[in-house]
Amino acid sequence: MLRRSSTRNRHRIGRRLAIAAATVVAVAAGSISSIALLQPAAVEAAEPTVVTPGYYEETSAALVYEGSWRVMSSASDSARASNYLNGAGSVSLTFRGQGIKWISRTTASSGINDVYIDGVLVERVDRYSPSNVFKKVVFEKNDLSDGVHTIRIEWTGKRNPASTGGNVLVDAFEVPNLRAVPAPAEVRADAVAVRGITLGWSPVAVSDLAAYRVYRALAGETLEPIAQLPATQTTYEDIGIESARTYRYAITAVRASGTESDHSPELQVKSAPMTGTVGARAANCPAATVVVRTSAEFKAALAAAGPGTSIHMAPGTYRLKGGFKVYASGSATDPIWICGSAQSVITTGSLTADHGIMVNGVHDVVLTGFAIDTAHKGVTIISSSRVVVSDLTVQNIGYEAIHLRNQTTDAEVSYNTVRNTGLVEPRFGEGVYVGTSDENWCSVNNCQPDRTDRVRVMNNTFSGIGTEPIEAKAGTSDGIVAGNVFTDARADGVEDAWVLVKGNGWYVADNRGSESPANGYAVNASVVGWGESNVFARNTAIDVAGYGTWLHQPAGRGDLGNRVACTNVVQDAALGYSNVSCMP
Structure with missing residues (x-):
């Protein structure tokens, strides 16, 4: 059902009209309706009122009438009345928006009326129908540029061959709010990973939806658009972020006309930290459980290691035919640490023979701080898990x-x-x-x-x-x-x-x-x-x-x-x- 204007003033029809005192009785739509004769009043021309999206009855002061219009009352009209004209004249409305609707009646005595937008004839509307139809949208346009426009309806004197008259009639105008695109709701973080934050939201039910826009900002900064997505896409992975930072997001919906909704409710998300194994550095090597100074001692310490073992390599050169091998595992809470300094150097003495050190089939081992210089391959880790290689110098391989x-x-x-x-x-x-x-x-x-x-x-x-x-x-x-x-x-x-x-x-x-x-x-x-x-x-x-x-x-x-x-x-x-x- 069409809405009524909140302003009702039956004694004011426009800037240039006044209602005469005389009334007559007529029969319309099968019932008795009151018709008031409208006489042109000598009113100085003024700039038209520019209205915003809303519903404007025939009594609205924003409507500008030209000619001898009459008021016809009927309970079937939008506000129980309409204005009509049977001679030269027009009615116009100036509005800000992207669309306009003319609400009228179609009757057996209706004429053919010209519709102008911004002075350009855009349509010739034949309002004839064999029986009366009330509150009918006889003209609608929703693709105007976003700005100020004027619609003017003119009496032409032309009629459908079946019509008995040629009147023009105004029940109301509606300026639709084409900006009223619903904002996306239920914006959520579907995934937060080192690679980025994946957003998701509920789709917007708009028939001419063209796109979604994603806005992002760091906490305390202004939201800026970072992506425009097709209307079929309701997820977005944001890869352009820093780790361990708090970001704000909002989503908007965009119609085909370019009209954009308000921002969705903001979502605040902290990105995942991009950190390594905490503390698995040479400077944090635990106190030694065994100190080695020779290749033989180092080989033996590796063979005897277990959870909590901390092997410290004294400065020197460590060389073993076939390379050093780690087959022992630590635990998640007590890894095996193999520590040294840049002066603790593992070598094979050849660029074509052996690995410097091989870790095979183990878990929870830290290799840190020492050097591998001159070997066929430096460090090889096979079928293992949670092994850390840190602060090594590996060169000449x-x-x-x-x-x-x-x-x-x-x-x-x-x-x-x-x-x-x-x-x-x-x-x-x-x-x-x-x-x-x-x-x-x-x-x-x-x-x-x-x-x-x-x-x-x-x-x-x-x-x-x-x-x-x-x-x-x-x-x-x-x-x-x-x-x-x-x-x-x-x-x-x-x-x-x-x-x-x-x-x-x-x-x-x-x-x-x-x-x-x-x-x-x-x-x-x-x-x-x-x-x-x-x-x-x-x-x-x-x-x-x-x-x-x-x-x-x-x-x-x-x-x-x-x-x-x-x-x-x-x-x-x-x-x-x-x-x-x-x-x-």
């Missing part, structure tokens, strides 16, 4: 410096200095190598992907690396590469990027590199099912021969969910910021 493989999970490589790798074969000289090449899955992993998952590679420094300083192979998932620094690329190095991800769900953030002979950061999705859902945010790439961030995503696989944030900083990249559009 024939192949890769640190390798984690064969379902090693929840391990951490942090605060290490890695340099001069791949001295025997540059293309096998990764700094930190996570997982196993798919070409070797059958030879080392029963033809299954190597699920070396949730590995954190953080705050390391790399220089003189033979190929990628950090590579995460297909088969690995949900790791973090953050806060690392890459410098001094080797002239003979063979690398796709400082960080090359072939696995799924890796978060690569806050790294910094300069002088890459290829790209800064990259995804290679050449193995089907892998190279998906990785995020690159707040990384710095300076002076690179390729892209700041490069995503190799084979055609035909669709959107693989890899995202490059606009928060990355790229300077002097020969091919540009990225080969894909960034996300705010």
Whole structure:
């Protein structure tokens, strides 16, 4: 049912009219209705009143009438009356909005009336109908620009061949509030992870909904739009954030006309901290349970270790044919600590023989503080969990410096200095190598992907690396590469990027590199099912021969969910910021 105006003044029809005292009786719509004759009054012209969205009865002072209009009372009209005209004249209304409705009657004696918007004829309305229809919207327009407009209805004297008259009649006008788009409700944080915050909200039930806008701000700052999403999308993953910060979010709905709703209720969320294993640093090595000074003592201490063991390596050189091996486990509350200083140096004495130290099939072990200098491979961790490699210096290595493989999970490589790798074969000289090449899955992993998952590679420094300083192979998932620094690329190095991800769900953030002979950061999705859902945010790439961030995503696989944030900083990249559009 149409609403009535809150203002009722039957003795005031407009700025230029007054109601005559005489009344006559007429029959309309099968009942007796009172008709009052309206005479033009000599009133000085004035600027029209500009109304805002609302419902305006025929008595509204905002309506400007021209000609000899009459009032016709009927209980069936919007406010129990309407105004009509049977001669030259018009009625107009000036309004601010994007739409307008003319509410009238259609009758057997109605004419054809012209409708003008801002002086332009937009429609010729034939109001004839065999029987009376009251409170009918005979004209409606909802695609006007957002501003001030004037509608004018004119008597034309024309009629439908079946009509017995040619009147024009006004019951009311409505200026719809097309800005009244409901704001999204129930905004929530569906997931809070290191890679970002995933928002969700209830859909807005608007037929011409075109989009949602996402607004974000740090606590105490002004909300700013960061993304516009299609109307079918009611989730958003915000990857452009810092860790352990409190953010405010709001969502708006946007009509096809561009009209935007108010903000949803704000949601305040603290992002996840991006931290390593608390305290697993050389400076925090517990008091020694055993101090070793020779290779034999070191080998024996490793064999005898258990939960709570703290092995301190005295300064010196430690060398053992076949390399040192760790087969003992600690516990979550009492890990095994193997500690030393930069003067405690493990070596094999050869770039082509043996690992410096191998950790195999264990859990809860910390390797920290010592050095590995001159070995075929530096540190190898196999089928283990919760192993931390921190504050080591690993240098002058024939192949890769640190390798984690064969379902090693929840391990951490942090605060290490890695340099001069791949001295025997540059293309096998990764700094930190996570997982196993798919070409070797059958030879080392029963033809299954190597699920070396949730590995954190953080705050390391790399220089003189033979190929990628950090590579995460297909088969690995949900790791973090953050806060690392890459410098001094080797002239003979063979690398796709400082960080090359072939696995799924890796978060690569806050790294910094300069002088890459290829790209800064990259995804290679050449193995089907892998190279998906990785995020690159707040990384710095300076002076690179390729892209700041490069995503190799084979055609035909669709959107693989890899995202490059606009928060990355790229300077002097020969091919540009990225080969894909960034996300705010």
